[in-house]
Amino acid sequence: MDTTTEPGQLGILEALLFVSEAPLSLERIEELFEGCSKAEAGRLLTELQDKYRQPEHGVMISEVAGGYRLTTKPETAPWIQRLRGSKPARLSRPALETLALIAYKQPITKAxxxxxxxxxxxxxxxxxxERDxxxxxxxxxxxxxxxxxxxxxxxxEYFGFKDLSELPTLKEIEALAPHTAEKEVSDEPVAQTEKAE
Structure with missing residues (x-):
């Protein structure tokens, strides 16, 4: 039994993932563990991921936005919602439509x-x-x-994508909503204004 008070590498990595505000890349983990190779950082990360895959753990390590972060497992959502006491802020339909356009057509202008x-x-x-x-x-x-x-x-991070290549294709979206009619776009000038929630 180890009687030292210093945590092992897995414990340190766990703490770093817990306190980091942004996802940690393998390169950043390698920097934080002086003398650690990228392969060793990857091995530590895999070992910690395997530990959290066990059903008794309520957290997991997710790969998002080019890095890794400690997140809660989806099945714990009802209890987390009780703790927070309210539903998470949602985007309005116009905001989601605009966000989808930007995601698929970027870079894109307001016009x-x-x-x-x-x-x-x-x-x-x-x-x-404003919501970044x-x-x-x-x-x-x-x-x-x-x-x-x-x-x-x-x-x-918000949508849990590693990068933009993980966006669903238009065919995948159409398969999810085959009965959705396409909105016709007229040549008339834009006159209506929408407000986001």
């Missing part, structure tokens, strides 16, 4: 989003930027230099 959606998106776009799901990528090199929008690292 391009409004042309596709057929409504003004000022409020929705502001909400998505969307970020400004730069400016389009054309007259007026409109702002280009794209998804953020927080977007990947």
């Amino acid at each position: 391009e989003i409004e042309t596709i959606r057929g409504v003004m998106v000022d409020g929705v776009l502001k909400t998505l930027v 799901l969307v970020r400004i990528l730069g400016r389009k090199p054309e007259v007026g230099r409109p702002i280009l929008y794209g998804t953020s690292r927080s977007f990947l």
Whole structure:
């Protein structure tokens, strides 16, 4: 039995994942464990993941946004919701539609989003930027230099994606909702404004 008070490497990695605000990449784990190779960092991570796969654990290690973080298992959601006492903040349908457009068409301008959606998106776009799901990528090199929008690292974390390649394809989305009618987009000027929740 080990009688030292210093935690082992697994314990240290567990603590780092617990306190880190952002996902930890293998490179960052390697930096934090001086003298540890990337392969060794990967082995430690795999060992800890295997430990958390056991049913008695309520947490797991998830790979999101190019790194790893300690997250709760989905089956614990009802108890976590009781603890928090309220439902998590949800995005409105217009916000989700706008976010989906940005995710699939990025980089994209506000005018391009409004042309596709057929409504003004000022409020929705502001909400998505404030929630850090969307970020400004730069400016389009054309007259007026409109702002280009794209998804953020927080977007990947929020939806549990490692990277944008994990977004479902349009065929996969259509298979999930085969009875959804496509919305017609008219050539009329945009006149309606939507507010995000």
